[in-house]
Amino acid sequence: MIKFPYGISDFQRIRTDDYLYVDRTAYIPTLEDADRQLIFLRPRRFGKSLLLSMLANYYDVQTAGEFATLFGDLAIGQQPTAEHNQYLILRWDFSKVSAQGDSEQIKRNLFAHVNVAIQGFQVRYQQYLTTTSQIYADNAIASFESLCNAVQNSGHSLYLLIDEYDNFANEVLMQDVSDAQRYRELLEGEGILKTLFKIIKASASEGKISRVFITGVSPVVLSDMTSGYNVATSIYLEPRFNELCGLTQEELTPLVGQVLNECGQNIAEQASVLETLRQFYNGYRFCHRAERPLVYNPTLCFYFLRHYQRECEAPRKILDGNLAMDAGRIRYIAALPNGHGIIDQIVDDERPVMLQELESQFGVEKLREVQQDSRYMLSLLYFFGVLTIRDIGELGKLVLGVPNLVIRGLYVERLKRHALPRPQDDQLAESLAEKFYQTADLQPLVDFMESKYFAVFSNRDYCWSNELTVKTAFLTLLFNDTWYIMDSETALQRRYSDLVMIIRPSMRHYATLKDFIFEFKYLKLDDLKLTGEQLREKSVVELEAMPQVQKALQDALAQLQQYRPVLAGKYQQPERLRCLAVVALGFERVV
Structure with missing residues (x-):
């Protein structure tokens, strides 16, 4: 059986x-x-x-005797x-550095991590070091300089391998966007992080450090420490490294086949499982x-396949807890001025988000622009x-989009x-949606939407509202990735204003859905x-009888008649398919 390295790096x-192990060693010469x-x-x-761990084992003098086993x-x-x-390897992992406390406390946390790493280095390589280095408890930068001299x-x-270089500084920056003082103290002037990277730069130029490989999530910290460390080459948007991390379709397909074989399932199931993985976990391009x-996303794929391997069925929860922090990133953006406007724009499929270039200068001086400018x-x-x-659009603009349904679920939430x-309103909405999945009676959810949901929209929302806005409202209330795939653009070749909810293959045995x-x-x-x-005073019967509503309903029904055969043919269960024409009258009433 395949042993999936879920959570193992x-x-x-x-x-x-x-x-x-999905082989990435071919990238080493490049x-x-x-x-x-880098x-x-x-x-x-x-x-x-895992990439850093692979590089550490490849270049470490201590693992030379294991080269055949490992590589x-x-x-x-x-x-x-x-x-x-050929190298002595020093590794730092800044995700282990706590961002709690004031700048002095964070400095102590950073120094403690660096000193512990140096102590481990001294023990590991004591037979290679002819001179000793000093550990300075109150000055890890001096400890690092001493170590470089000894080597x-x-x-x-x-x-030198640095993992999550931006982790704790980003946490400081995002804990309170209105108070960037702690972040400034860490990075600006002779801030501790900037000073540390100045020493790395100087040591490399003096030949004391031969190679440096740094990983992180964003360039937020990078721009603030650039003057202290302006010699590194950024490779994160180079096409040749697009697949350096992550899984490709070619790599995933045989894994699915082997898991199905282990479960004694027909290989015909492979297409269905691959489609589920594609809908929920695929979609990333990094160039x-x-x-x-x-x-x-490899972590989520291994989570899915490991569960399938044990239970011979897909996991009920398509999203594991490892993406909780990603939800926090969306929450951070939503808290900024116009943040919710940006999220509304992102989930509007008809008008894709476009940028000429990705912004890469996210330093503290740009913090206000990050809060105001949609490009940032x-x-x-x-x-x-x-x-x-x-995709790449007109004039070479980058077309940005939500990569998959797991991430779309974070936005919708x-x-x-x-x-x-x-x-209590959230819980009531979930209960009404669950009843709708089984009865197809939309009216109770519509009543809730009219009384609760529409109340939060401002006059500005009225000015910009259209059927896409209404679709987003229904998507928000009905989204459920436990039971449904809420995306079938390819299956229908549809216009973007439609909402399609198809029962997940692993949930189709629930006959009431x-x-x-x-x-x-x-x-x-x-x-x-x-x-x-005036609209609020009218009954549902009176609304339905209005000529404009009747025409809109008939137009919608005509389009549904075109879509129905496509879905019925694809899923072979036409008796379960319900087609609904929905007409919104402003943000007041729904028929």
Whole structure:
């Protein structure tokens, strides 16, 4: 059976304990040629730490005797570079540095982490060090300089690997966007982090450090420490490294086939499982070349496949808890001025978000612009992994979009919390939606929407509202990735204003669940020549009888008649399919 390395980023353990390893060693020569000091950014849970662990084991003098075991059957094992097993490896992981407390406390936390790493280094390489280095409890930068001198004096070379370089500084920045003082103290002037990277730069220029590889999520911290460390090459948008982290379709397909075989299931199930994985976990592109393949989130794929392996069915919860922090990133953007407007724009599929270039200067001086300028907010969401490069549009503009349904669910949840901040309203909405999934009776949910949901919209929302806005409202209330796939653009070749809810393959055994397709129409109050108060006084029967409503309903039904055969033919259960024409009259009433 495949042993999926879910949550494991220790390359040596993966290789010696027979866990699955998706080979990325073929990139080693390309990384060596790229430069001697590299910065590589990717979203959380994309395998950055495993990449660093692989590099550490490849270049470490201590693992030379294990080279055949660790790398012999991998791509690099056939043609290793001259630098393999030639370095002493120093690793820092800034995700372990607490961002709690004032700047002095954070400084102590950072110094403690650096000193602990140096102490471990001294123990590991004591036979290679002919001179000793000093540990300064109150000055880890001095400890680091002492270590660099000891390595150089011993005739060896140092490879510095830094994981999540931006983690604790980003946490400081985002804990309170209105107070950036702690962040300034960490980075500006002679801030501790900036000073540390100045020493790295100087040590590299003096030959005390031979190579540096840095990973992180965003360039927020990078721009503030650039003057202290302006010698590294950023490779995170280079097309040749698009698939350096993540899984490709070609890599995932045989894994699915093997898991199905282990479960004794027909290989015919493979297409269905792959489609579920594609809908929920695929969709990421990390370069400007549209021809480069989309990649999957590896952590979520391994979560899914490991569960399938044990239970021989897909997990009920399609999203595991590892993306909780990604929800926090969306929450951060939503808290900014116009943040909710940006999220509304992102979930509007008809008008894709476009940028000429991703913004990369996110320093504290740009903080106000991040809060006001959509270009900065959208770029930040890209680096967080909750937007991706979907295509290249006119004049080379980047077309950004939500990568998959897991991420769309995070946006929808944020919109729902904004519209229904009271837990009791949220719970009632969930109960009404659950009843709708089984009865197809939309009226109770419509009554709730009219009384609760529409109340949060301002006059500005009225000015910009249309059927897409109404669709988003229904999407927010009905989204459920436990039972449904709420995306079938390819299946229907539909217009974007439709909402399609297809029961997940693994949930189709629940006989009471229905498949749904909606067609939305929107009528402005001005066109109806009625006020909101007048509409609220009318009964549902009176609303249905209005000529404008009748015409809109008939137009919607005509379109649904075209869509129905496509879905009925695809899923072979026409008796479960319900088609609904929905007409919104402003943000007052729904028929």
